Amino acid sequence: MQEKYKYLIIGGGIAGTTAAETLRKNDNEANIAIISDEPRMYSRIMLSKSNFFLEKIPFDSIWLKEEKWYIDNRIDFIGDTLATKLDTQNKTVKLKDDKILQYEKLLLATGGEAREWPLPGTDKKGICYVRDLSQVKILMDSVRSSKQAIAIGSGFVSFEMCEMMKKAGVEEITLIMREPYYWYPVLDEESGKMIEGAMIKGGIKIIRENEVKEILGDNSSNSSGQERISGVVLKDGTEIPCQTAVIGIGLSCNLDWIKNAGVETNKGILANEYLETNLPDIYTAGDVAEFNDIILGERVQLGNWINAQKQGQVAAFNMLGKREIFRMVSFYNATGFGLSISMSGDPCPKNICNVIKRGSSNLNEAQGFTRIIIDQNNEIVGGTFINRPQDMAPVNKLIESNFKISSHESELANPNFDLKQLIN
Numbered sequence: 197m198q199e200k201y202k203y204l205i206i207g208g209g210i211a212g213t214t215a216a217e218t219l220r221k222n223d224n225e226a227n228i229a230i231i232s233d234e235p236r237m238y239s240r241i242m243l244s245k246s247n248f249f250l251e252k253i254p255f256d257s258i259w260l261k262e263e264k265w266y267i268d269n270r271i272d273f274i275g276d277t278l279a280t281k282l283d284t285q286n287k288t289v290k291l292k293d294d295k296i297l298q299y300e301k302l303l304l305a306t307g308g309e310a311r312e313w314p315l316p317g318t319d320k321k322g323i324c325y326v327r328d329l330s331q332v333k334i335l336m337d338s339v340r341s342s343k344q345a346i347a348i349g350s351g352f353v354s355f356e357m358c359e360m361m362k363k364a365g366v367e368e369i370t371l372i373m374r375e376p377y378y379w380y381p382v383l384d385e386e387s388g389k390m391i392e393g394a395m396i397k398g399g400i401k402i403i404r405e406n407e408v409k410e411i412l413g414d415n416s417s418n419s420s421g422q423e424r425i426s427g428v429v430l431k432d433g434t435e436i437p438c439q440t441a442v443i444g445i446g447l448s449c450n451l452d453w454i455k456n457a458g459v460e461t462n463k464g465i466l467a468n469e470y471l472e473t474n475l476p477d478i479y480t481a482g483d484v485a486e487f488n489d490i491i492l493g494e495r496v497q498l499g500n501w502i503n504a505q506k507q508g509q510v511a512a513f514n515m516l517g518k519r520e521i522f523r524m525v526s527f528y529n530a531t532g533f534g535l536s537i538s539m540s541g542d543p544c545p546k547n548i549c550n551v552i553k554r555g556s557s558n559l560n561e562a563q564g565f566t567r568i569i570i571d572q573n574n575e576i577v578g579g580t581f582i583n584r585p586q587d588m589a590p591v592n593k594l595i596e597s598n599f600k601i602s603s604h605e606s607e608l609a610n611p612n613f614d615l616k617q618l619i620n
């Protein structure tokens with residue numbers, strides 16, 4: 197006989213776990229299961245933070261929940277198990293061991309995977325991604341025996357990992373990016389160069405508008421027979437020796453089995469503001485959800501912890517039959533090389549109309565640098581904040597309230613003006 201769950205959750209990350217927690221708090225009788233292809237769930241954000249990466253805290257602090265939590269809350273955690281097929285007619289999910297589970301309500305909280313580096317030879321030892329715990333354990337090991345490393349890509353992963361590797365004692369670190377400046381096109385050149393300046397000051401070499409054409413290998417000191425990366429050759433012929441390469445070129449979602457079942461997808465799983473998919477009783481949350489953001493008035497897919505957590509909660513409320521809209525100005529923070537970098541709302545909208553700058557992008561000045569992004573309706577839709585974290589909360593409130601900048605442009609541009617004064 198097939199096991200039947202009232203609430204079945206695929207993916208046990210922060211979105212899936214928060215959903216399970218919310219469901220249990222509001223429905224004491226229901227049977228709930230989480231299916232996860234990872235054996236045990238952990239705090240993904242800690243993977244790139246110095247406490248964990250540099251082993252300053254006990255390894256066990258990484259776990260999202262203790263095993264006892266699942267037992268106490270009567271949540272079946274089925275780990276190390278991939279969901280492979282969805283049958284929406286019979287409301288079943290097939291697992292990799294051919295077991296079939298029935299559901300009344302299904303949550304797809306399957307997150308994303310690190311996009312693979314599309315080059316021959318990426319199976320070499322020392323080529324590392326930073327998406328899951330098993331990958332980061334390999335990276336930590338590789339870093340310990342590396343004098344030289346490279347990082348590929350110009351986003352959060354490379355920024356955080358360059359700093360981690362420096363702190364871990366790697367002597368030479370080179371960042372290689374295709375883009376003309378860091379975080380292009382999300383940031384403008386001035387902000388990108390500000391970040392690069394801090395990284396260069398921190399000892400990182402930066403190579404722009406270039407890419408690797410060949411990966412070099414070395415199996416001389418390796419008993420396993422697997423070649424280890426020994427360097428890379430760039431398109432312009434430059435050769436860079438390295439024993440570790442960190443790849444941070446974005447995220448992709450494995451949607452085939454979901455798409456095959458008739459769930460509408462784009463880069464992620466399409467959902468409305470209630471986090472409902474196009475099919476009845478199927479919901480989505482977290483990094484995989486491409487949802488209708490009612491504040492920005494567009495469909496967005498985000499990759500941040502608080503968003504995934506809050507969406508897990510809202511999706512659960514809707515699975516319980518309450519009608520709750522997901523409404524939040526998203527934000528993301530990263531720190532490193534003496535910088536605090538935050539972004540909120542939509543920092544790079546298609547219909548960008550005006551950008552108001554506050555402060556200075558000169559690293560030697562203490563003001564920090566904020567950009568307030570305005571759309572064609574004269575409303576604030578996003579912001580980027582480098583060493584000006586104090587601006588983020590008020591800007592988020594202004595985004596949330598569809599604030600029209602009208603006569604306030606000079607106040608917004610004045611770094612000494614307290615933005616809180618504009619909030620009703």
Ligand SMILES: Cc1cc2nc3c(=O)[nH]c(=O)nc-3n(C[C@H](O)[C@H](O)[C@H](O)COP(=O)(O)OP(=O)(O)OC[C@H]3O[C@@H](n4cnc5c(N)ncnc54)[C@H](O)[C@@H]3O)c2cc1C
Nearest residue numbers: 207209210211233240278279306307482483499500501504
């Ligand atoms: C190194 C790193 C650092 C980060 N730092 C920050 C930070 O500082 N701040 C911040 O806001 N965000 C950060 N993030 C992003 C944040 O971690 C994610 O936004 C968040 O974890 C997403 O949670 P989720 O539950 O949606 O997905 P995930 O955590 O990806 O969980 C999805 C789970 O579903 C599983 N799964 C997928 N398909 C299947 C299937 N078919 N069957 C069974 N299981 C499946 C996956 O293996 C995974 O375990 C960071 C991410 C990384 C990788």
